[in-house]
Amino acid sequence: MRPVQLRNSMTEASSAIEFRDVSFVLPGGRTLLADLNLEVREGETLVLLGRSGSGKTTTMKLINRLIDPSAGEVQVEGKRTVDWDPIRLRRRIGYVIQEVGLFPHLTVEENIGVVPRLENWPAERIRERSRALLALVGLDADRFAARFPRELSGGQRQRVGVARALAAEPPVILLDEPFGALDPITRREIQHEFKTLQQELKKTMVFVTHDIAEAFVLGTRVALLKDGRLILLDEPRALLRSPHPEARAFAECFTDAQNSGSHA
Amino acid sequence: MSLIEFFSRNGRELSTLTLEHLFLVAVSTGIAILIGVPLGILLTRKPGLSKPVLGFANIMQTVPSLALFGFLIPLNIYFFHVKILGGIGARTAIVALVLYALLPIIRNTFTGISNVDPAIRDAGRGMGMTDRQLLFQVELPLALGVIIAGVRVATVICVGTATIAAAIDAGGLGRYIFRGLRANDNTLILAGALPAALIALGADLALGWLERVLQAGRGMRAPSKKVFATGALALVLAIAAGYFLVGKSASAIAVGSKDFTEQAILGEIVAQAIEGNTDLQVARRFDLGGNLAHEALAAGEIDVYVEYTGTALLAILKSRPLTDPKEVLRRVKDEYARRFKLEWTEPLGFNNTFAILVRGDDARRLKLKTITDAARVSAQWRAGFGQDFMSRADGYPGFAQTYGFHFQEIREMDLSLTYRALAEKQVDLIAGNSTDGLIPRYKLAQLEDDRRYFPPYDAVPVARQDTLGKHPEVRRVLERLGGILTVEEMRQLNYAVDGDKRAPRDVARDFLKRKGMIS
Numbered sequence: 203m204r205p206v207q208l209r210n211s212m213t214e215a216s217s218a219i220e221f222r223d224v225s226f227v228l229p230g231g232r233t234l235l236a237d238l239n240l241e242v243r244e245g246e247t248l249v250l251l252g253r254s255g256s257g258k259t260t261t262m263k264l265i266n267r268l269i270d271p272s273a274g275e276v277q278v279e280g281k282r283t284v285d286w287d288p289i290r291l292r293r294r295i296g297y298v299i300q301e302v303g304l305f306p307h308l309t310v311e312e313n314i315g316v317v318p319r320l321e322n323w324p325a326e327r328i329r330e331r332s333r334a335l336l337a338l339v340g341l342d343a344d345r346f347a348a349r350f351p352r353e354l355s356g357g358q359r360q361r362v363g364v365a366r367a368l369a370a371e372p373p374v375i376l377l378d379e380p381f382g383a384l385d386p387i388t389r390r391e392i393q394h395e396f397k398t399l400q401q402e403l404k405k406t407m408v409f410v411t412h413d414i415a416e417a418f419v420l421g422t423r424v425a426l427l428k429d430g431r432l433i434l435l436d437e438p439r440a441l442l443r444s445p446h447p448e449a450r451a452f453a454e455c456f457t458d459a460q461n462s463g464s465h466a
Numbered sequence: 467m468s469l470i471e472f473f474s475r476n477g478r479e480l481s482t483l484t485l486e487h488l489f490l491v492a493v494s495t496g497i498a499i500l501i502g503v504p505l506g507i508l509l510t511r512k513p514g515l516s517k518p519v520l521g522f523a524n525i526m527q528t529v530p531s532l533a534l535f536g537f538l539i540p541l542n543i544y545f546f547h548v549k550i551l552g553g554i555g556a557r558t559a560i561v562a563l564v565l566y567a568l569l570p571i572i573r574n575t576f577t578g579i580s581n582v583d584p585a586i587r588d589a590g591r592g593m594g595m596t597d598r599q600l601l602f603q604v605e606l607p608l609a610l611g612v613i614i615a616g617v618r619v620a621t622v623i624c625v626g627t628a629t630i631a632a633a634i635d636a637g638g639l640g641r642y643i644f645r646g647l648r649a650n651d652n653t654l655i656l657a658g659a660l661p662a663a664l665i666a667l668g669a670d671l672a673l674g675w676l677e678r679v680l681q682a683g684r685g686m687r688a689p690s691k692k693v694f695a696t697g698a699l700a701l702v703l704a705i706a707a708g709y710f711l712v713g714k715s716a717s718a719i720a721v722g723s724k725d726f727t728e729q730a731i732l733g734e735i736v737a738q739a740i741e742g743n744t745d746l747q748v749a750r751r752f753d754l755g756g757n758l759a760h761e762a763l764a765a766g767e768i769d770v771y772v773e774y775t776g777t778a779l780l781a782i783l784k785s786r787p788l789t790d791p792k793e794v795l796r797r798v799k800d801e802y803a804r805r806f807k808l809e810w811t812e813p814l815g816f817n818n819t820f821a822i823l824v825r826g827d828d829a830r831r832l833k834l835k836t837i838t839d840a841a842r843v844s845a846q847w848r849a850g851f852g853q854d855f856m857s858r859a860d861g862y863p864g865f866a867q868t869y870g871f872h873f874q875e876i877r878e879m880d881l882s883l884t885y886r887a888l889a890e891k892q893v894d895l896i897a898g899n900s901t902d903g904l905i906p907r908y909k910l911a912q913l914e915d916d917r918r919y920f921p922p923y924d925a926v927p928v929a930r931q932d933t934l935g936k937h938p939e940v941r942r943v944l945e946r947l948g949g950i951l952t953v954e955e956m957r958q959l960n961y962a963v964d965g966d967k968r969a970p971r972d973v974a975r976d977f978l979k980r981k982g983m984i985s
Contacts (some may be wrong), residue, residue, distance in 0.1 A: 268591060289594050289596055292592055293593070297589065297592035299585060300585070303585060303586065305604060306608070307604075316593055317593050320593070320594060366593075
């Protein structure tokens, strides 16, 4: 690591990702993200919570450099993303998006092996890794390895997506509404399995959702976004106490659901 | 002759033409894929280019194929002393076919890749794929079905357009179609059209099946880089080999002909006379449509063909009509030597001009000898003329004015149909060709052009100066052909082919033997 970055890592030793005064403006002039200051600590799961269009996915794409900030800077492992080779950066970051992200022309095993293959792992090691990961996410490798994505249920597809993101052992994982398209029952099951996995792996994760219950199950901390601005950054419980109208709107959803008994 | 009978008699020729046709289609489609797919990919990377490139490909498709051939023939493009473009033959045909096949391939590659779900593309990029990896591992495999659909359209276009390639001596099933059209022979037309349609149908079915398999997604893998590179290299080599082998024959002299019966016979007469009296090998490049024979001669693709003085004067030199045969020959001789370095040798002896024809019994009954005689009695007559005669500089308007004709009615129809119309008394006077074999067949009488309105169309072999310089024996053979044919003899030879359905090759051989030119 170069000395100029050493200063950063000494002052903020525990931050894996950091946003400093970051804005993102579309070429047409629409602002998707304004003056974001945010820090993701090593090993924590930060949930980005907000309505559709609040800037969650934009924030996420700034981390793996699918887009570059219009102003300010994003740092990953103490180095500005614009200084990273985007390919190297992305291969250090696992990425899970809604179920469409699996490649339809590749089998489950091949999908999981994409990044290891890009990294030129030997075939045998890729195969072992794929099967181990399938077991980790609760899928029988013998039954599922040779299947194509469209031969899987939504929940199974999502498990494969998580396994794929973990394949090359990245220190950071980004998850963009990974469970958004699942039915509520499967969704709860997979959330709890994921929670277990999280405790086992201790990875840094950034998790996008608009479901406050999910934020409570999975989040170490929650960042609430509205119209491209950060409203609150705290542990999930703090959300229920916040006076901000957007926080209260989300909190009400949560308590409503609990009171009507559909959520334990 | 029924179609089945024709196929069983001409099985070998049919299979040769079919193979030629398949070769043209395979090579053209192959080149179009090698150009079109990378170009389509480039467009997805530089969307600004898509409008001009697709626009160009679109325009190419609207250019009539004969016009495109005519445009390509005069080109003379060399690559290290190897001619790669221009001239007659399969190579020029392939270039034209490639231009036609490009649009569907470029367009489908472009849309196929553009239509890949952006979320999938994002997933690939987010996982750290480079642009090249994204292309080969994700976009191309997913777009493959659509690209194959484009190749399918391109192939069918090529099968159809390749029939026209026969007009520039590229071979293929178009030969039957063109021969059939000229001889008004439906069996021949079908003999070319039916196999071509079957090829198109077969290619469409096979590629359609491939397309379905690939679109189903099952069993479709991104081929490994090695397989991909090997396949592409093999395709390039095969196509390059095919492209340069085409038309590479060791023969010293190439004899050409235009695309009608008389020309096929004259081409054979010239070719066999050279073969029989020299040690030279002769290649036949017959059936060249329009002015292609002249362009091929000027470009050095052929060494000699038989031209008509009047055609050279009007259609090639674009001069005013002249009527004195000696004057016309002198003019074309001088101009050709000066402008094209081509030499007019000895006239063969007959004049294939417009023949003003009436029924033989009318001529006897009304004592008609000259066109002036006919003009006096023609007030109640109906005339039948081909489209060509109605429009050309030495055609109807000047003719009617010179002789003072006022017909009751003029019927404009296909030239080949005017003879029958005259024989069946649907018209009373036509303008045919003086050497047409149908003149004796229908017992028609040709009236003398007593006011010398029509320019002479004396048939004369025209050769390249450098060829005659290199091979003086060819000049001697062509000189011996001088004055060998009268109009009556040419009519008989034409009828032997058109009426008796004999092969031009055999008719020419019998004729030369009779004249003692060959043994």
